[in-house]
Amino acid sequence: MKEQEIIDIVNDVFEESFEIEKEELQADKNIFADLGLDSLDIVDLVVALQKKFNVKIRNDERIRNISTMGDLYDYVALLKKEGVKPV
């Protein structure tokens, strides 16, 4: 999966789950301070990402280190590279 493809799919998740406008979804945007997600929204986000990418990441500690959209794109790219087991 190419980098841009991952970015597009992650952005789709944000648009579908939170109705955040595409223009807002930039790599440097902070998920909490700029986009307004809170810890409970992150749970919803993880569920949506699991469904979209067909992976199981609910208990992955690395999620705690994600703060920007860029971090999230990198994280998903890493998952794909690692070949995380499907749900």
Next chain:
Amino acid sequence: MKYFLSIYIYSIVIMFTVLIAPFSILYLIFLKILFSKRTFLKRLRRFISWYGIIIVRILIFPFIKTKFTDTAKKEKIAPCIFVCNHRSSSDPFLLSFLPYEIIQIVSDWPFRIPVLGVMAKLAGYISIKEMKHDDFFATAEELLRQGVSLGAFPEGTRSGSNKMGQFHGAIFRVALKVKCPIVPLCVIGNENIPTRDFILNSGTVKMKKLPAIYYDKYKDTTPFKLKNYVRNIIIEETARMENEA
């Protein structure tokens, strides 16, 4: 001048609190002995509201003036969730204007204030930082089912300016589950009353209660969209209030 004002107001509030403390204790004992737990809590919450009203209406006047506007007086809203912007630590006192049985959802620090902290704890105020999510949801839902309204400051921390922070969504998840009205409250003028260093300045603080948002209006939305919907209503109204001021 500002130090004089701070010393004057804090002194008068402390004196008032010390003066009524013995009567409060007697009143609480009286309530506890004669009434059921539910009535005890109801009266105690009313008592706290009156304490707040005396401070915001009388003790700080004329240096700090407060004005409350209810734009939908005839609405039957209780039990509901009041959602207020949070510019200053004086915001919780302003909820005394609301003539309802209210529990405030606060951070942990108000519980450390002498006397007030004890009263808040006794009245069942919720310290959201000290609770697990599930416990918070269960407590909030139970209070609403008992007919008690909730007062929340979803920014979580005071902004100290006219900018509004992002909202936390927990209280909106409760609203979606319990299907109760959400009532936006807009406060302006207290960004520096007091400052983050608790220095008081003179000025006029205005609070406006907006029409309720009923479940039918928000039932098909997600917690994320709901919190931003309410946040935008408050942003627009506070901007309008600032322009009128």
